[in-house]
Amino acid sequence: MKTLCLFALSAFSCGQVLAAEPKPNVLLIIADDQGYSDFGFMGNKLVRTPRLDRLAGESAVFRNFVVAAACSPTRSAIFTGRDHLLTGVWGVPPRANLRDDEARMPAFFKTGGYRTFHVGKLDCVKAGAHGPSDFGWEEWIGGGGYEHRDPMIYQTGNNRRGQGWTVDLWTEETLKFIRAHRDAPWFASVAYIIPHMPWACDEKYAAPFLAQGCSTDLAACYGSIAQMDECIGRLLDELRETGQERRTIVAFVSDNGMTSPDAKKESTDGFVRGEDWDKRNVARLRGHKATVWENGIRVPFLVRWPGTIAAGERKQFGCAEDVLPTLLELAKVPDTAQKHLPFTGVSLRPALSNATKTFERPAAFRIAIAGHGAPRNIADPQQRKFEDHHLALRGPRFKYHALPGGNAALYDLETDPGETTDVQAKFPDVAAKMAQECRKRWDEVIASGRAFASQTAASPAAPKGATLEEQFDGELSKDWFWGLGTWTAKGGVLRGYESGPRRHGPVKMRRFPLRDGTVECEFRLEGKATFAGIIFNGSQERGHLVHVVMGKDQLHILAHPKKGETIELLKQPATLAVGEWHRVKIEFKGATLAATVNDTIITANNSCIAEEKLTFGLGGDSGGPEGEKAGALEFRKLKIITKP
Ligand SMILES: [Ca+2]
Numbered sequence: 001m002k003t004l005c006l007f008a009l010s011a012f013s014c015g016q017v018l019a020a021e022p023k024p025n026v027l028l029i030i031a032d033d034q035g036y037s038d039f040g041f042m043g044n045k046l047v048r049t050p051r052l053d054r055l056a057g058e059s060a061v062f063r064n065f066v067v068a069a070a071c072s073p074t075r076s077a078i079f080t081g082r083d084h085l086l087t088g089v090w091g092v093p094p095r096a097n098l099r100d101d102e103a104r105m106p107a108f109f110k111t112g113g114y115r116t117f118h119v120g121k122l123d124c125v126k127a128g129a130h131g132p133s134d135f136g137w138e139e140w141i142g143g144g145g146y147e148h149r150d151p152m153i154y155q156t157g158n159n160r161r162g163q164g165w166t167v168d169l170w171t172e173e174t175l176k177f178i179r180a181h182r183d184a185p186w187f188a189s190v191a192y193i194i195p196h197m198p199w200a201c202d203e204k205y206a207a208p209f210l211a212q213g214c215s216t217d218l219a220a221c222y223g224s225i226a227q228m229d230e231c232i233g234r235l236l237d238e239l240r241e242t243g244q245e246r247r248t249i250v251a252f253v254s255d256n257g258m259t260s261p262d263a264k265k266e267s268t269d270g271f272v273r274g275e276d277w278d279k280r281n282v283a284r285l286r287g288h289k290a291t292v293w294e295n296g297i298r299v300p301f302l303v304r305w306p307g308t309i310a311a312g313e314r315k316q317f318g319c320a321e322d323v324l325p326t327l328l329e330l331a332k333v334p335d336t337a338q339k340h341l342p343f344t345g346v347s348l349r350p351a352l353s354n355a356t357k358t359f360e361r362p363a364a365f366r367i368a369i370a371g372h373g374a375p376r377n378i379a380d381p382q383q384r385k386f387e388d389h390h391l392a393l394r395g396p397r398f399k400y401h402a403l404p405g406g407n408a409a410l411y412d413l414e415t416d417p418g419e420t421t422d423v424q425a426k427f428p429d430v431a432a433k434m435a436q437e438c439r440k441r442w443d444e445v446i447a448s449g450r451a452f453a454s455q456t457a458a459s460p461a462a463p464k465g466a467t468l469e470e471q472f473d474g475e476l477s478k479d480w481f482w483g484l485g486t487w488t489a490k491g492g493v494l495r496g497y498e499s500g501p502r503r504h505g506p507v508k509m510r511r512f513p514l515r516d517g518t519v520e521c522e523f524r525l526e527g528k529a530t531f532a533g534i535i536f537n538g539s540q541e542r543g544h545l546v547h548v549v550m551g552k553d554q555l556h557i558l559a560h561p562k563k564g565e566t567i568e569l570l571k572q573p574a575t576l577a578v579g580e581w582h583r584v585k586i587e588f589k590g591a592t593l594a595a596t597v598n599d600t601i602i603t604a605n606n607s608c609i610a611e612e613k614l615t616f617g618l619g620g621d622s623g624g625p626e627g628e629k630a631g632a633l634e635f636r637k638l639k640i641i642t643k644p
Contacts, residue, residue, distance in 0.1 A: 023185035024305065025248040026109065026327055027178075027239070029232060030078070030189065032071065032121065032196040033289055035258025036298045037282040038225060044282050048208070048226045051233030052302075055252060059304035060314050060352050064413075066297045066394050067256055067320040069290050069369045072096030074255040074320050075124035075191075079104045081324035081343035083365055085451040086444075089124070091369040091376055094482075094540050098127045099450060103340035105324050107136030109187035112333030117177045118142065119170045120191035122154065129478045129511075131156070136338075137189075141173050146193050148200040148224065159475075165202060167192055167224075171231040175238050182242045185331075190235070194228040197259065201227045217261060218276040245306055249330055251323065252302040259289035270419075286419040290370035292392035292401070294419055297366055303352060305330065314351045317396035319364040321345025326352070363395040363434070365441040373404040375452060384452060386442050393438040398427070400434035402442075408435060453539070468512050468640040470494070476508075483508040484619075486627065497622040497632040506633060507535070507619030514613045517642035520585040521618075525552065525578045527631025528623030534586065536613040545608045548586055548595055549620075552576050555597055559606040569604035581636075588613075589643075 036042060040049045041056040042063070067074040072092045073084040080087050080102045088099040104124075106116035118125050118132055122142040125132045132140040133156070143151040143166060151169070153162040162169050174190050199220035206216075206223030214222065232252075239245045258281070262274030270287045272295075287293020301318060303309060303326070318326075322345035328335050329347040350357045368374045373390025391402040399419070401409045410431045411419040424431040445451050472489040485506025486499040496506035514536075523532040531551035538545050543563040549556035557570040574597065576582050586595045591610040594603045618638075623631025 022247050023113065023333075024308075024331055025185055025244060026114075026187045026331055027235065027248055027250045028078075028105075028187075028189045028323070028327070029235070029250070029252045030075070030121075030191045031228065031252070031254040032191070032193045033256060033259055034195055034225065034254035034299070035280065035289075035295060036285055036300065037280055038195070038254075038258060039300060042283070042300055044280070046209075046212070046214075046279055047222050049229045051229045051236065052252065055232070055236065055250065055304060056300070056302055058306065058311050059250070059252075059302040060309050060312065060355075062301040062303075062314045062316070062318045062348070062351075064315065064396065065253075065299060065301040065318045066294075066364050066366070067253065067299055068366055069292055069296045070256050071121075071123050071196075072098070073367075073369060076102070077320035077345070078253070078255075078323045079124055080340070081105075081321050081345045082341060083321060083344040083441075083445070085365070085367060086341070086344065086448055088450045088453065090367065090451040091374070092123075095369075095376060096124065096127075097451075097453060098124050100128065100130060101341070103338045104135040104137075105189070105327070106138075106187055108324070108328055108333055108335065108338040108340075109331070110136045110138065111337040112328075112331065113185060114331075114333075115139075115181050115184050115186040117174075117181075117186065117188040118191070119173045119177075119188070121193050123191070125189075125191070126478075128481075131478070139177065141170075142191075143170075143193075146196050146198060148193065148198070165227065167194055167228050167231050171234055174235055178235070178238050178244065179242060182244055192228050192231075194224045195221050199224055214279070215276055218279065221260065221276075221280075248305075249309075249327065250302070250304040251327065253320070253323065254299040256289045257285075257287070257291075257294075257296040257298065263288040284418045290368065290374070292366040292368050292390060292394075294399075294413070294417060296368075297364075297392075297394070303330075303348075309352050310355070312355055314348075314355055316348070316351035316355075316358065317361065318348050318351070319345065319394070321364070322348050322361075361396075363393045363437065365438070365445075366392045366394060384446075386439060389442075391438055391442060393434050393441065395434070398430050398434060400431065400438055402435070402438050410434065466642050468638070470638040472636060472638070479511045481509055481511060481615075485622065492636050494618065494635045494638075495632055496619065496634075497628045498625050498630070499627050505619055505621040507617045509537075509615055509617040511615050512640055514588065514616075514640060514642050515610070516588050516590065517640060518585060518587045519616070519638075519640045520583070521638040522581045522583050522636050523550065523618075524581050524634040525576065525620075525631070526622075526634065527578075527629075529578065529631035529633055530621045530623070532618070532620040532633050532635070534584070535617045535619070537615045537617070538611050539614060542611070545611055545613055546593060546606070548584070548593070550574075550576060550582065550584060550597055552578065555595075555600065555602050557593065557595070557602065557604040559604070559608050561606060561608045567606070569606055570602055572600075572602055574600060 040053040076084045076087045076089040076098045087102045088097040116138045118137040118140040141155045151166045201223035205226045206219040209219035209222045262277040270293045285295035287295040325347040329349045346361045350359045368390035387406040393400040399411045409422045410424045472494045487496040533549040544560040547558040555572045555574045593609045
């Protein structure tokens with residue numbers, strides 16, 4: 001009777017616990033360019049990662065895990081659960097063309113009742129004209145580029161320059177979020193930019209490495225990793241101190257393999273040699289970031305959930321595409337919570353529950369994104385061929401490489417993780433099967449039509465007859481996507497000048513598809529500025545199409561019939577007074593361009609003028625590197641009308 005009572009009681013309590021079981025929080029930490037061997041727990045005796053080592057000791061640790069060759073390919077796969085080439089991403093910006101119809105990780109959690117947050121790098125978090133909140137991140141704060149100190153901080157309505165180490169700023173923001181939402185289930189993605197180059201850290205973190213005789217480069221790289229490690233420790237401490245440790249899933253991954261100045265010394269066989277490299281690459285893997293050799297794509301993956309997931313090695317194979325399906329299954333958020341395209345990845349839950357359980361999973365399909373066999377080096381997408389690329393099909397044991405020139409190689413990673421010995425002859429059946437699968441995956445990517453398009457081409461085409469009128473009264477729309485120099489928009493005027501060491505005059509680019517139509521604006525040269533110009537570009541692969549240059553003493557039209565080729569269509573003397581506003585109206589009609597500058601009409605013909613112009617840029621020569629002191633360029637009353 002007593003036993004029965006106890007049993008009944010415990011069953012009751014257990015049922016109560018289950019019914020009230022809180023949803024686990026999810027903390028996803030992404031490092032940037034931290035390679036397979038850049039961790040103490042991965043056998044590196046030099047690097048200092050005590051907190052990550054401790055986290056690994058408390059986590060399920062996947063070492064047979066691959067991401068992709070660089071930031072955006074991996075992040076797109078992590079956030080969508082899909083092969084990055086199917087998401088539209090085929091490199092880093094401007095090839096990081098993550099499509100708007102790809103559902104992102106936080107959207108699933110948000111629908112599943114979670115509070116969602118992102119801090120740090122905005123790669124694949126904002127895309128094109130859309131910001132993080134469009135993809136499900138309710139709260140976010142981030143930075144662009146690789147400013148390790150005093151970064152530019154982006155936040156809705158509060159863009160500003162931050163003060164301090166970027167890694168500390170992102171950590172503080174995360175701590176605030178963790179504290180504020182201790183009673184609600186939350187999802188947080190924390191995207192540090194360490195150890196992405198340029199390497200920089202607080203000198204107290206570099207000092208121990210310098211004392212050990214490391215180069216200043218390596219000391220800064222490993223110092224930055226130590227600094228990040230301490231920050232990650234603060235996040236983990238906060239979880240414990242706020243009572244959230246046992247109900248928070250912590251996942252840690254790096255977005256691609258290691259790089260360094262040594263990577264430039266890569267020999268044709270893909271092996272990098274260098275003193276610093278040898279100290280870091282303790283696993284002696286082949287390749288580096290941007291390649292699909294193991295050192296470009298293989299990194300450890302950690303998942304910690306105290307009391308639910310047993311710590312220890314997981315020999316099973318996993319990849320970046322698995323992160324989303326895995327986290328959803330662990331958090332019991334159904335993937336149907338959010339409409340999405342089919343996942344390429346699978347949930348690693350079986351491996352997390354049972355370290356010896358084997359399960360079927362597709363091989364990972366990967367493409368080199370820079371260097372030999374990278375798609376960016378193939379100018380004409382119409383000519384794109386399987387044989388031109390370096391592709392890899394990465395299975396749990398075997399890895400097949402389709403190499404440029406129609407060559408191939410097969411490696412048995414169980415016995416040869418360094419990819420030194422081609423075993424096609426030893427395993428002909430495996431090689432044939434993987435060659436076929438690799439080709440099939442390529443064909444699927446091509447048939448999808450989603451990769452290898454320019455970022456600009458993915459923007460919805462402007463309807464024919466569309467009008468653009470810019471007010472220049474405040475923050476520019478996200479269609480102004482890139483620029484050089486310093487630009488401000490206020491009082492109806494867009495003003496730009498050179499900033500920093502001279503590389504190029506100021507230029508500001510905007511998306512707006514146009515074939516036939518008119519473009520008009522007013523411009524003013526100030527100080528030592530010598531000319532203003534408007535450039536029109538095609539797709540990323542096509543490049544520049546035509547330039548209209550309006551100088552103090554001449555008007556000029558340059559055409560680019562092919563990428564990298566420039567011809568002068570017109571050059572005519574003119575006088576444009578400095579400090580006064582001038583009018584320009586450019587009319588495109590088929591292969592003809594007619595421009596009216598004040599009262600002077602100039603015309604030119606070339607077939608490239610008829611091509612679709614996807615972006616345009618305003619810029620010129622503002623007078624030199626002394627910035628605003630030297631001079632500036634101003635534009636106002638910009639209006640574009642496309643002809644139906
Ligand atoms: Ca990266």
